[in-house]
Amino acid sequence: MNRAWGNFAQRRKGATVSSIVRPGLVSFAVSLFLCVFDAPLREVAAQTQTQAPPPPPSPVVPTWSPVELIESLGVSHGFAEYVVLPAIQFAVLLAAILTAVAYLVYLERKVAAFIQARLGPMRVGPVGLLQPLADGLKLLAKEDLVPQGADRLVFLFAPVIAITAALGLLVLVPFGAAWGTVTDINIGLLFLLAVASVGVFGIVLAGWASNSKYALMGAMRSSAQLVSYEVAVGMALIGPLLFARSLSMQEIVEAQRFTGLWFVVLQPLAFAIYFIGSLAETNRAPFDLPEAESELVAGFHVEYSGFRWAIFFMAEYTNIIITSAIAVTVFLGGWSFPGLETAVSWIAGTDPSTPLYSVVFTLATLGVFTVKVALLIYVVMWIRWTLPRYRYDQLMDLGWKWLIPVSLANILITALAFLLAMRPDQGGVFGLLEVTKNGLWIGWTGTAWFIAVNIATFTVAAWLLKKLNRTSWTTDIDALRRAEAQKRAGRLATATERGAR
Amino acid sequence: MSSDAPNASEHVFEHTEMLLNMGPQHPSTHGVLRVLLKLDGETVVDLDCDIGYLHRGVEKICEHDTYPMITPYFDRLDYVAAINGDLVYVEAVERLMGVEVPRKAQYLRVILAELQRITSHLLWLATHALDIGAATIFLYTFREREEILKIIENFIGARLTTHAFRIGGFEWDANPEFERDVRAFLDMFPGRIDEYETILSENRIWLARTVGIGVLSAENAIDIGLTGPVLRASGVKYDVRRAAPYSTYPEFDFEIPIGETGDTYDRYLVRMQEMRQSIRIVQQALDGLPEGDVMAARVPRVIKPPAGEVFHTNESPKGEIGVYLVSDGTNTPYRLRVRPPCFVNLQALKQLAIGHLMADVVALIGTVDIVLGEVDR
Numbered sequence: 001m002n003r004a005w006g007n008f009a010q011r012r013k014g015a016t017v018s019s020i021v022r023p024g025l026v027s028f029a030v031s032l033f034l035c036v037f038d039a040p041l042r043e044v045a046a047q048t049q050t051q052a053p054p055p056p057p058s059p060v061v062p063t064w065s066p067v068e069l070i071e072s073l074g075v076s077h078g079f080a081e082y083v084v085l086p087a088i089q090f091a092v093l094l095a096a097i098l099t100a101v102a103y104l105v106y107l108e109r110k111v112a113a114f115i116q117a118r119l120g121p122m123r124v125g126p127v128g129l130l131q132p133l134a135d136g137l138k139l140l141a142k143e144d145l146v147p148q149g150a151d152r153l154v155f156l157f158a159p160v161i162a163i164t165a166a167l168g169l170l171v172l173v174p175f176g177a178a179w180g181t182v183t184d185i186n187i188g189l190l191f192l193l194a195v196a197s198v199g200v201f202g203i204v205l206a207g208w209a210s211n212s213k214y215a216l217m218g219a220m221r222s223s224a225q226l227v228s229y230e231v232a233v234g235m236a237l238i239g240p241l242l243f244a245r246s247l248s249m250q251e252i253v254e255a256q257r258f259t260g261l262w263f264v265v266l267q268p269l270a271f272a273i274y275f276i277g278s279l280a281e282t283n284r285a286p287f288d289l290p291e292a293e294s295e296l297v298a299g300f301h302v303e304y305s306g307f308r309w310a311i312f313f314m315a316e317y318t319n320i321i322i323t324s325a326i327a328v329t330v331f332l333g334g335w336s337f338p339g340l341e342t343a344v345s346w347i348a349g350t351d352p353s354t355p356l357y358s359v360v361f362t363l364a365t366l367g368v369f370t371v372k373v374a375l376l377i378y379v380v381m382w383i384r385w386t387l388p389r390y391r392y393d394q395l396m397d398l399g400w401k402w403l404i405p406v407s408l409a410n411i412l413i414t415a416l417a418f419l420l421a422m423r424p425d426q427g428g429v430f431g432l433l434e435v436t437k438n439g440l441w442i443g444w445t446g447t448a449w450f451i452a453v454n455i456a457t458f459t460v461a462a463w464l465l466k467k468l469n470r471t472s473w474t475t476d477i478d479a480l481r482r483a484e485a486q487k488r489a490g491r492l493a494t495a496t497e498r499g500a501r
Numbered sequence: 502m503s504s505d506a507p508n509a510s511e512h513v514f515e516h517t518e519m520l521l522n523m524g525p526q527h528p529s530t531h532g533v534l535r536v537l538l539k540l541d542g543e544t545v546v547d548l549d550c551d552i553g554y555l556h557r558g559v560e561k562i563c564e565h566d567t568y569p570m571i572t573p574y575f576d577r578l579d580y581v582a583a584i585n586g587d588l589v590y591v592e593a594v595e596r597l598m599g600v601e602v603p604r605k606a607q608y609l610r611v612i613l614a615e616l617q618r619i620t621s622h623l624l625w626l627a628t629h630a631l632d633i634g635a636a637t638i639f640l641y642t643f644r645e646r647e648e649i650l651k652i653i654e655n656f657i658g659a660r661l662t663t664h665a666f667r668i669g670g671f672e673w674d675a676n677p678e679f680e681r682d683v684r685a686f687l688d689m690f691p692g693r694i695d696e697y698e699t700i701l702s703e704n705r706i707w708l709a710r711t712v713g714i715g716v717l718s719a720e721n722a723i724d725i726g727l728t729g730p731v732l733r734a735s736g737v738k739y740d741v742r743r744a745a746p747y748s749t750y751p752e753f754d755f756e757i758p759i760g761e762t763g764d765t766y767d768r769y770l771v772r773m774q775e776m777r778q779s780i781r782i783v784q785q786a787l788d789g790l791p792e793g794d795v796m797a798a799r800v801p802r803v804i805k806p807p808a809g810e811v812f813h814t815n816e817s818p819k820g821e822i823g824v825y826l827v828s829d830g831t832n833t834p835y836r837l838r839v840r841p842p843c844f845v846n847l848q849a850l851k852q853l854a855i856g857h858l859m860a861d862v863v864a865l866i867g868t869v870d871i872v873l874g875e876v877d878r
Contacts, residue, residue, distance in 0.1 A: 116640035389634025484713025488856040495541045
C-alpha cells in the first residue's frame with residue numbers, strides 16, 4: 001500500500017525532459033546574446049531614441065485612517081495601528097469570509113442548478129437562502145468519526161492545517177484601498193504563494209492518516225498536482241511582476257492604477273496560464289482528480305465526517321476566493337476601476353484627507369474588488385459544471401508539457417520586449433516606457449508595442465506547443481487512438497518489467 | 502461471500518502493486534458490482550469482477566410461477582429497460598403456444614420497445630458522462646428520459662417496472678393521447694441529441710478520456726460473445742432486429758450503426774446513432790399504426806403451453822437477450838433460462854481495462870453498460 005505512488009515520479013520525468021530543457025536552453029542563449037551585444041545595442045538605441053510623453057501624476061490615495069479615531073479614545077499610536085485596527089479588521093474579515101464561503105456553496109448549488117435546468121435549494125428560507133445555515137447546523141450535529149487504524153493525532157489535526165493555511169492568507173489580500181486591507185508587506189505575493197502551498201500538507205496528511213486506499217490515492221494525486229501546477233502558476237505571475245516592479249499586493253494594484261492599464265491587457269497569456277493553474281491548485285473541475293467522486297469516491301477526505309469534513313470544505317472554498325483574489329489583484333486591476341475617483345468625488349468631495357473621503361473611497365474599492373472576485377468565481381463554477389474531468393496522466397501532461405513551456409516562453413519574450421521598450425538611459429532601446437519614481441509609465445505607443453508582442457507570443461507559444469505535443473495537439477482521431485495504444489503498451493511494459501525484477 | 506469468489510490471497514503481488522477493492526459500495530460501479538483491481542501506481546495490472554450481490558434466483562422462482570406471473574420478474578432483470586425484458590419473455594411464450602398477436606399490438610410493442618431503448622441509452626449516457634466527470638449532461642438526459650417515462654406511465658400505468666404486455670397482446674389499448682405525446686417527443690428529441698453531442702462529441706477532454714480507451718477488436722468481441730452496441734462498435738454488423746427478425750421489425754427501415762475500432766469513443770458514437778435510429782423506427786411505426794384489436798382472440802384463461810421448448814432472442818438495449826423456455830404442459834415452466842447480455846458483456850471488462858489507468862476503469866464499466874439486476878438475476 002505504501003508503494004501506491006510507484007511510478008508517479010517516473011511518469012512526470014518522461015514529460016519534463018524535452019519540454020523544460022529546450023525553452024531553458026533558448027532563454028540561456030538569448031541572455032548570453034544580450035550580455036555580449038549589450039553595448040552595440042545601446043549605441044543603436046541612442047540614435048533611434050524617441051521622446052515618450054510625460055507621465056501623469058500619481059493617483060490619489062486617501063490619507064485619513066481609522067487609526068486616528070482609535071487614538072482619540074486614548075490608545076497610543078503604535079498600539080492603535082499595529083494591534084487594535086488589525087484585530088478589528090481581521091475579525092470583520094473572518095466573519096465576512098466565513099459567511100461568503102457558506103454562500104459560495106449556496107451559489108455553487110444555484111449555478112449548477114441553473115446550468116442543469118433545475119432550481120437548486122428552494123426549501124430552507126426564501127429561495128433556499130438559509131440552506132447554508134441548515135447545512136452547517138447539520139454538520140455540527142454529526143458524529144466526529146475516526147476510522148479504525150487511523151493515525152489519530154494526524155487525522156484530527158490535518159483539517160486544522162488546511163484551514164489555517166487558507167485563512168492565514170486573508171491578511172494579505174488587498175480587498176480595498178488604504179485600511180481596506182489588513183496588512184501589506186513588501187514580499188506579499190511571494191508570501192501568499194508560499195503559505196498557500198502549506199495547505200497541501202493538510203491534504204496529504206489527511207489522506208495518509210485515514211488509513212484508506214482511496215484517501216491515500218487522492219492525497220497522492222493532490223500533492224503531485226499541486227506541486228506541478230505551482231510551478232506554472234508561479235511563472236505565470238512573473239510576467240505581470242515585470243510591469244508591477246514590486247511583490248507588495250498594494251503596489252501591484254497601484255502600478256495598474258498608475259499605468260491606467262490592467263495587466264491582463266499586457267499579459268493575456270500569463271492570465272490564461274494562471275487561471276488554468278489556479279483551477280488545478282484549488283482542485284476544481286476539470287482538475288478535481290484528488291476528490292474525483294466517480295473514481296476515488298471522495299478522495300482525501302473520504303473518511304472525514306461532521307465538522308472536520310466541513311472544515312476541509314471551507315478551506316477549499318477559501319482557497320478559491322484567495323486564488324481568484326490574486327488573479328484580480330495581479331491581472332484585473334485589483335480594487336481599482338476607471339472613473340472610481342470621479343465617482344467618489346461626487347459624494348465625498350475632492351479632498352483626499354477628509355474622513356468622509358477615506359470611508360467612501362475604501363468602501364467603494366471594497367465593492368469593486370468583491371464584484372471582480374465574484375465574477376471570476378462565477379467563471380470557475382461555470383467551468384466546473386460544463387467540462388468533463390481530466391485523467392491523471394493527462395493532467396500532468398497539461399501542466400508540464402503545455403503550461404510550463406508556455407509560461408517560460410512568455411517570460412522570455414515579455415522580458416525581452418520590456419528590455420527593448422525601456423528608455424536608452426535606463427538600459428533599454430526604444431524608449432516606449434519609462435520607469436518613474438511613482439511606478440512604470442507606459443504610453444499608448446508602449447501599449448501598442450506590448451499588444452503586438454503578445455500576438456507574437458501567442459504565435460510562438462502555439463508553435464512551441466505544436467512541436468512539444470505532436471500527439472495530443474492533433475484533432476485526428478486515429479492519431480489520438482495510436483497515441484493512446486502506445487501509452488497503454490508502454491504502461492504494460494513498465495509494469496511487466498518491474499514485475500520481472 | 503462464497504469461497505470461489507476472488508480474493509487478495511489468490512493473487513501474487515509485486516512490491517510495487519496494491520489491491521484496490523472497488524465496490525460493491527462505490528458510486529461508479531452502477532449498482533452492486535465489486536471490482537478487484539491490482540494496481541501498479543495507477544496502472545491496472547489485473548482485474549477481477551465479483552458479482553452476485555443482487556442475485557435473487559429469478560430462474561428458479563420462475564419454475565414455481567404460472568406463465569403470466571413471470572412477466573414482472575423480467576421487469577426486474579434489466580430494470581432500466583423493463584419493456585424490452587417483458588417483450589422477449591412474452592414473445593417466447595407466444596411462440597411456444599403458437600399465438601398470433603394482432604398487428605396493432607405488434608406495432609405498439611415496437612414503439613414502446615424503441616422508446617425504452619432510448620431511455621436505456623439516455624441513462625447510459627448520463628451515468629457514463631458522470632463517471633468521466635461531466636455532471637451536467639446527467640440532468641439533461643434525465644429531463645428527456647422523464648418525457649418518455651411519462652408517455653409509458655400514461656399508457657401502461659407504471660414508469661419503471663412496467664409489466665407492459667400480456668401473453669397475446671395488451672391488456673388495454675393505448676390511451677387517446679398516446680400518439681400525440683409520442684409525436685411531440687419525436688419532434689423535440691433529435692434537437693436534444695444534437696445538444697448532447699455539442700457538449701461531448703468534440704470536447705477535447707471527452708476525446709482524451711474516450712478515444713483509444715478500451716479497444717476491443719472484432720475477433721475478440723466475437724470470442725467473448727459480446728452482443729449489442731459493444732459488439733457493433735467493434736465493427737461487427739450484428740443486430741438481432743435484422744439478423745433474426747422478431748415482431749414486425751422487418752417492416753421498418755432503419756440502419757445498424759457500427760464503429761471502426763471498438764474503443765470507448767466508438768461505443769459512445771454507436772449508442773448516440775442508435776437513439777436516432779430508434780426515433781426513425783418509432784416514427785414509421787406510428788405512421789403505419791394499423792387499426793384493430795390489441796389482444797389475440799384465442800388466448801386461454803389458464804395458460805398451459807404444449808410440452809416442448811423454445812429459445813427466443815431479442816435485441817435489448819444492452820445486447821442480445823434470450824429466453825430458453827421448456828414446458829412440460831403444466832401451467833408453470835419446467836425450466837426457464839435467461840441469456841443476459843450484461844452478464845456476457847461484463848466479461849470483456851478485464852480485457853478492456855488492463856494497461857489503462859484506474860480512472861479509465863470507471864469509464865469502461867460505463868461504456869460496457871451493465872445493469873446488475875440482469876448480471877446477477
